[in-house]
Amino acid sequence: MLKQLIKLIRPKQWVKNVFVLAPLVFSRKFTNPEAVIRAFFAMLCFIAASSAVYILNDILDLEKDRLHETKRLRPLASGKLSSTNAVIFMLILLSLSLIPAFFISRGVLFCIVAYVLMNILYSTILKNFVIVDIMAIALGFVIRVICGAVAIPVYISSWVLLCTFFIALCIGAGKRKAEKAVLNDDSAMHRRVLSSYTDSFLKSLIQISITGSAITYSLYTVLEYDIQIPMITILFVFYGLFRYMQLVLAEDEERLPEEIILSDVPLMASIILFGISWIAIFLAYGL
Structure with a gap:
């Protein structure tokens, strides 16, 4: 049963929660042990x-998942785990x-509660409304960043919050595009x-979101610092965004966004170099 419980909580999706650590990095508090512990x-x-x-x-979504090509293999849909144990x-x-959130701070507790309530609303209502569903997904990422800050x-x-929102919009649109590609004519039956959503609309939304991410991040590096050296990191951000766009649009990649990001070496390299460059800038210039 332990194996099924682990599959149920989708460890591969946990990478999304690194957004909680963004304020720790951009506030230059990663050298403060207490701040690092609280953030983690x-x-x-x-x-x-x-x-x-x-x-x-x-x-x-139990009944719908049982009819889905891949989701029917999930622990609940396959019957390998009971609903009672899942609850x-x-x-x-x-x-x-x-x-634990309560003991970290009331602000963290508020963010966790807000995230859970928003997802309950998403799972029951918002996921049925076009565009609103993707915006709700994006808001979840913004809440993560706010949680890390408080x-x-x-x-x-x-600018960081806006950039996060645009990146998350891009991820949400990419997720919908992948779902449509995998399900084909049965897509509406599994997710109304x-x-x-048309393929052209989702591609346009991805392009707009990437543009918004690039602009807001660039403005952050220009307006939030008194020196120009942080602008160097724009190179890694732009490369990462354009590489993702190439995979999703030019090569018409049909995998989920997190699978694309974690499996593409050039994209992961840009993310790692982005982090290293910021740490080097902070240590060298004491920003």
Whole structure:
């Protein structure tokens, strides 16, 4: 049963929660042990909360998942795990998220609660409305960044929040594009909102979101610092964004965004070099 419980909480999706650490990096507090500990515990709280949300989604979509080509292999849909055990595990994860969050700060607790409530609303209502569903996904990433900021606590630039929103919009649109490609004519049966999305619209949304990400990040490096050296990091951001666009649009990649990001060496290299460049700038210039 342990193997099925692990599959249920989708560890591959946990990479999304690194957004909680963004304020730790951009506030230059990664050399402060207390701030690092608080930020990492906040991220662990979000991992537990997001895992609980995945279980809730599987419970609510159980019947549809049984008809899905790949989702029917999930623990609940395949019958390898009972709904009762899933609910118990979900409640345990929520407790492991909310109780530590309370001791980190009330702000972190508020963010976790807001994230869970928004996802309940998404799973029951918002996912059926075109564009709104993708914006709800994007808002979840913004909440992660805000959570990381209040955990330390530290000011987080509005440009960082906007950039996060645009990147998440791009991820959301990429997810919908992949779902449509995999399901083909059966897409509307499994997710009603997919019938309202055309391939050309999703490609346009990805392009607009990437443009918004590039602009807002560039403005962040220009307006938030008194020296020009942070602008060097724009190179890695632009390369990463354009590489993702190449994979999703030019090569018409049909995998989910997180699978594309984690499996593409050039894209991962740009992310790693981006992080290294910021750390080097902070250490060299003491920003």
